[in-house]
Amino acid sequence: MDFTSLISSFIPSWTSVGLLFGFFSYLGIAGSILPGKLVPGANLSDGTRLHYRCNGLLSLLLLVGLLAMGAWMDYVSLTAISDRGLELLSTTFIFSVIVTLLLYVAGCKSNDRSASLKPHITGNILDDWWFGIQLNPSFMGVDLKFFFVRAGMMGWLLINLSVLAKSIQDANLSQSMILYQLFCVIYIMDYFFYEEYMTSTWDIIAERLGFMLVFGDLVWIPFTFSIQGWWLLSNKVDLTTTAMIANCCVFVIGYLVFRGANKQKHDFKKNPKALIWGRPPKVVGGKLLVSGYWGIARHCNYLGDLLLALSFSLPCGISSPVPYFYPIYLLILLIWRERRDESRCAEKYKEVWAEYRKAVPWRIFPYVY
Ligand code: NDP
Numbered sequence: 001m002d003f004t005s006l007i008s009s010f011i012p013s014w015t016s017v018g019l020l021f022g023f024f025s026y027l028g029i030a031g032s033i034l035p036g037k038l039v040p041g042a043n044l045s046d047g048t049r050l051h052y053r054c055n056g057l058l059s060l061l062l063l064v065g066l067l068a069m070g071a072w073m074d075y076v077s078l079t080a081i082s083d084r085g086l087e088l089l090s091t092t093f094i095f096s097v098i099v100t101l102l103l104y105v106a107g108c109k110s111n112d113r114s115a116s117l118k119p120h121i122t123g124n125i126l127d128d129w130w131f132g133i134q135l136n137p138s139f140m141g142v143d144l145k146f147f148f149v150r151a152g153m154m155g156w157l158l159i160n161l162s163v164l165a166k167s168i169q170d171a172n173l174s175q176s177m178i179l180y181q182l183f184c185v186i187y188i189m190d191y192f193f194y195e196e197y198m199t200s201t202w203d204i205i206a207e208r209l210g211f212m213l214v215f216g217d218l219v220w221i222p223f224t225f226s227i228q229g230w231w232l233l234s235n236k237v238d239l240t241t242t243a244m245i246a247n248c249c250v251f252v253i254g255y256l257v258f259r260g261a262n263k264q265k266h267d268f269k270k271n272p273k274a275l276i277w278g279r280p281p282k283v284v285g286g287k288l289l290v291s292g293y294w295g296i297a298r299h300c301n302y303l304g305d306l307l308l309a310l311s312f313s314l315p316c317g318i319s320s321p322v323p324y325f326y327p328i329y330l331l332i333l334l335i336w337r338e339r340r341d342e343s344r345c346a347e348k349y350k351e352v353w354a355e356y357r358k359a360v361p362w363r364i365f366p367y368v369y
Pocket of ligand 1: 201202203258262265268288289294298301333337345348
């Protein structure tokens with residue numbers, strides 16, 4: 001592809017604008033009307049709580065079903081996304097910039113004093129736009145922070161499925177593509193199955209909604225986490241049976257550690273007496289879990305996530321670093337995040353945290369880090 005055609009493939013068309021707005025409209029409507037568990041969010045500083053309708057899995061299954069039916073009736077092209085990947089990338093980027101500028105202006109003008117909408121203005125325009133002004137802005141009754149993260153995870157799956165359709169259309173469906181797709185489908189479905197866990201994450205509880213989160217959710221997640229799929233469209237990999245089995249093992253171990261660790265903490269927070277691996281939990285200072293995965297490393301859940309990320313890339317072989325973008329990025333992100341979380345917890349739990357560090361010396365990877 002020459003430089004001029006590369007540049008022109010980034011220029012948004014009305015079709016990509018339509019696809020994006022069609023997707024957002026569907027999500028807004030489906031999220032508001034489909035049934036789902038109503039999960040209370042964290043207690044906010046003014047004593048209020050938001051409630052999140054966790055119907056992401058149903059919205060996703062219905063959307064995929066509708067698209068499949070549309071394709072079967074010849075109304076929808078399954079390669080609509082993969083045919084205009086770069087265009088959709090720039091359209092989504094421009095949308096993120098516009099929406100966060102609007103959020104910035106709306107935030108600055110707001111007189112609301114509630115914890116969700118009270119403006120936090122530093123006066124540094126770039127800083128305020130980047131980190132956001134309000135904690136939980138909404139549009140037409142839809143909580144935007146929860147909406148965007150859902151859109152990002154679903155967008156990733158839709159891109160992947162469209163890439164899969166393209167590889168079938170081009171008659172180059174490979175074992176590598178099947179493995180990559182399978183692992184991602186399981187990961188994303190699992191995410192929506194446990195969507196309520198999302199309501200207690202740092203991003204939802206504590207981060208304001210600015211460009212950093214909107215760009216991360218709408219552009220970064222779907223377009224960079226799918227690099228392996230795009231790469232496999234134009235690169236052939238011959239995997240041995242042993243390599244495929246090893247790849248599946250990395251995925252299964254990663255999944256068990258990731259989901260197991262997050263679930264153990266979630267269960268412990270809800271009921272500090274909940275059994276861990278069939279035994280009563282060991283606890284330090286009455287607050288921190290030292291049993292199960294949380295007794296192996298202080299952030300075993302990050303280890304699981306890293307193994308999963310690696311398993312998404314291994315189907316691409318080792319001939320190029322490009323498909324390893326996601327695990328490398330995640331390694332840097334999670335080491336940085338673990339450091340931030342560590343100092344937050346040290347400040348919050350004081351000597352209890354020091355005791356926990358003594359009991360569990362490893363940060364992420366036992367005997368390594
Ligand atoms: P965690 O779910 O690890 O939460 C950390 C918090 O848990 C601490 O601040 C503390 O909060 C509490 N805690 C820590 N240790 C203990 C313990 N032993 N017992 C009880 N509570 C404890 O952090 P994240 O929100 O960063 O991660 C959630 C998941 O999301 C992870 O699996 C991570 O891998 C994944 N993630 C994925 C990303 C991606 O791009 N793929 C990006 C970021 C995260 P408290 O004050 O409540 O006690």
